[in-house]
Amino acid sequence: MTIVVVMEQVPDVVEELVIAPSGTDLDRDAVSYVINEYDDHALEEALLLAEATGDEVVAVGIDTTGELDQALYTALAKGARRAIKVTGDFEGAWLSTRAAAQLLVPVIKELDPRLVLTGVQAPDDLDGQLAPTLSALLGWPHASVVISSEIADGVVRARKELWAGITMTLELELPAVLGVQAARQAPRYVPISRVRQVMREASIETREVEPVGDLAPSLMRLRFPAETSQAEMLTGNASEIADRLIELLRARGLL
Amino acid sequence: MSQRITVLVEHLEGQPTDVTFELLGLARRIAKTNGAAVEALLFGETVRHLAQTLPADRVVMVEHPLLRYLAPEATAITLTTLLRTDPPWLVLIPNTSLGMDVAAWVAATLDWPLIAYCEALEQHDGQLVATAQLFGGKILADVKLEDRPTVISALAGTFATDALPPAPPGTIEHRDPPAELAALRTRSVVLERPEAADVDITRAEKIVAVGRGIESKDNLELAEQVAEALGAVLAASRPLVDAGWLPRSRQVGKSGLKVKPKLYFALGISGAPEHLEGMKDAELIIAVNKDPKAPIFSVADYGVVADLFEVAEALLERLEG
Ligand SMILES: Cc1cc2nc3c(=O)[nH]c(=O)nc-3n(C[C@H](O)[C@H](O)[C@H](O)COP(=O)(O)OP(=O)(O)OC[C@H]3O[C@@H](n4cnc5c(N)ncnc54)[C@H](O)[C@@H]3O)c2cc1C
Numbered sequence: 001m002t003i004v005v006v007m008e009q010v011p012d013v014v015e016e017l018v019i020a021p022s023g024t025d026l027d028r029d030a031v032s033y034v035i036n037e038y039d040d041h042a043l044e045e046a047l048l049l050a051e052a053t054g055d056e057v058v059a060v061g062i063d064t065t066g067e068l069d070q071a072l073y074t075a076l077a078k079g080a081r082r083a084i085k086v087t088g089d090f091e092g093a094w095l096s097t098r099a100a101a102q103l104l105v106p107v108i109k110e111l112d113p114r115l116v117l118t119g120v121q122a123p124d125d126l127d128g129q130l131a132p133t134l135s136a137l138l139g140w141p142h143a144s145v146v147i148s149s150e151i152a153d154g155v156v157r158a159r160k161e162l163w164a165g166i167t168m169t170l171e172l173e174l175p176a177v178l179g180v181q182a183a184r185q186a187p188r189y190v191p192i193s194r195v196r197q198v199m200r201e202a203s204i205e206t207r208e209v210e211p212v213g214d215l216a217p218s219l220m221r222l223r224f225p226a227e228t229s230q231a232e233m234l235t236g237n238a239s240e241i242a243d244r245l246i247e248l249l250r251a252r253g254l255l
Numbered sequence: 256m257s258q259r260i261t262v263l264v265e266h267l268e269g270q271p272t273d274v275t276f277e278l279l280g281l282a283r284r285i286a287k288t289n290g291a292a293v294e295a296l297l298f299g300e301t302v303r304h305l306a307q308t309l310p311a312d313r314v315v316m317v318e319h320p321l322l323r324y325l326a327p328e329a330t331a332i333t334l335t336t337l338l339r340t341d342p343p344w345l346v347l348i349p350n351t352s353l354g355m356d357v358a359a360w361v362a363a364t365l366d367w368p369l370i371a372y373c374e375a376l377e378q379h380d381g382q383l384v385a386t387a388q389l390f391g392g393k394i395l396a397d398v399k400l401e402d403r404p405t406v407i408s409a410l411a412g413t414f415a416t417d418a419l420p421p422a423p424p425g426t427i428e429h430r431d432p433p434a435e436l437a438a439l440r441t442r443s444v445v446l447e448r449p450e451a452a453d454v455d456i457t458r459a460e461k462i463v464a465v466g467r468g469i470e471s472k473d474n475l476e477l478a479e480q481v482a483e484a485l486g487a488v489l490a491a492s493r494p495l496v497d498a499g500w501l502p503r504s505r506q507v508g509k510s511g512l513k514v515k516p517k518l519y520f521a522l523g524i525s526g527a528p529e530h531l532e533g534m535k536d537a538e539l540i541i542a543v544n545k546d547p548k549a550p551i552f553s554v555a556d557y558g559v560v561a562d563l564f565e566v567a568e569a570l571l572e573r574l575e576g
Binding site for chain 1: 267324326327328331351352353355356357358359360361362363364368369370371372384387389390391392393394395396397398399401405408439440441442443444445446447448449461485486497498499503504509510511512513517518525539541542546548550552553555556557558559560561562565566568569570572573574
């Protein structure tokens with residue numbers, strides 16, 4: 001049986017972000033893309049599930065960057081059996097979650113999985129998270145913020161994190177959708193040589209789709225947070241800064 | 256569509272969560288500008304006793320054993336049924352672990368627009384604009400609200416609860432649970448609380464918190480030494496806890512603990528919205544980060560753009576020397 005993992009490339013937020021002249025998107029040429037870190041956790045959780053059940057993991061992604069192959073080959077190198085790239089006339093576009101979900105639903109239905117996993121959220125999902133959106137469109141039960149899962153007797157038992165260490169464990173009938181916060185263990189590492197080998201031996205399947213209508217909310221503009229911060233920036237070399245910090249803490253009775 | 260703002264009440268163990276009062280406050284502030292009515296939707300097993308505590312014009316209550324913990328499927332179906340029968344103008348849902356399961360599901364099912372990660376909802380030139388935090392808090396998106404029912408998932412800890420006059424007692428209405436609850440595909444829901452921790456970071460006066468900038472587990476030792484020298488306890492951002500470098504009880508933020516120490520010294524933490532949620536009310540925040548645009552500086556009192564290792568070592572030298 002099949003477990004589908006949906007993986008998305010997103011702008012690396014550790015890098016400097018530039019707003020495009022249009023004001024309603026990032027300057028995509030200045031963006032460096034990474035796999036959404038929660039999708040990486042979703043892949044890890046799927047691989048762990050599959051190791052226990054013998055299921056086949058299929059990695060699926062919408063190629064909005066023209067660079068998705070690397071991520072999918074990495075997924076194959078880590079243990080996914082198949083990788084599918086959804087392509088169409090949306091390169092460079094900022095797809096809304098709703099649009100992405102509509103593009104993915106037919107591909108997921110074709111694969112007929114018993115479980116779909118994806119990251120709990122993405123840095124750019126202005127119109128909400130993918131897992132609950134997919135759940136609604138597929139009509140399958142779901143849980144998000146999942147930190148571990150287990151398949152048994154026609155159900156998936158998913159542990160969802162609330163806050164302050166409180167968790168909720170849900171038993172969902174299959175097929176189901178999970179939004180993964182963190183896999184049971186840190187995502188596995190795969191050497192680049194292994195990825196290269198997979199690139200020679202395996203291939204990525206393609207599904208060409210028609211774009212869906214623009215379903216995004218009416219975005220007026222993007223902007224940087226105002227410099228409302230009162231933060232006083234301390235400058236100087238490390239020992240000068242250390243002196244200032246100690247002075248500060250002493251003055252407040254904190255040392 | 257009626258001129259109504261509807262708030263989904265979140266509660267745990269017989270107590271509405273703080274964000275519920277934030278969202279009801281937000282709803283009342285908007286309602287004051289345009290005369291909308293504020294409605295609180297209260298779902299649970301037995302929640303009648305909570306109804307009177309909610310500042311709303313109307314509380315609509317649905318009671319059913321399957322709604323006890325506000326688990327995703329039961330809550331989303333109940334909410335969708337009510338909204339479909341009588342669509343309001345705005346639906347406010349907290350962007351918490353429970354709310355995240357519901358907001359996108361409900362919006363997609365009803366085919367209504369959704370604006371997630373909302374940190375502000377304000378009138379600009381007679382137009383209501385929602386501001387969402389994207390890209391780890393580095394970018395804000397202003398979104399115009401259309402003249403149609405819209406779902407907003409709002410960040411916890413961002414909207415004021417004070418300065419609201421007490422609401423006059425509203426009406427309390429009881430609705431039958433939807434028939435679909437009989438056919439849920441969620442078989443069981445179990446809530447578990449954590450075991451007691453070695454240190455209670457919520458009681459610490461001083462906290463040294465480390466993030467992914469620390470790079471490796473071995474480097475934690477340096478942070479530990481700084482904490483000790485300052486008489487502080489060590490806490491961390493989520494990725495370090497996920498990596499197993501520190502126990503869950505040391506995690507600050509949305510899914511960790513909320514802390515309010517006298518000193519919060521952040522080393523190599525970017526300041527994602529989910530982290531800020533847990534520490535921005537600390538009395539004194541000092542942040543060290545090599546990225547001058549790191550969002551942590553937006554809540555800090557003092558900021559240092561530098562390599563954390565250099566600063567940490569210089570501090571140690573002074574404090575121990
Ligand atoms: C549902 C949900 C709940 C969450 N709950 C929490 C939570 O409770 N707590 C939490 O923390 N996160 C939580 N997160 C995760 C959150 O979104 C961020 O991913 C996380 O806070 C990032 O941690 P970080 O700042 O340590 O790492 P990064 O964002 O990777 O930041 C590392 C920072 O270190 C800086 N840096 C690197 N090297 C150095 C150096 N040598 N010197 C100085 N600075 C350096 C970088 O400039 C960067 O700013 C949650 C996410 C979700 C989806």
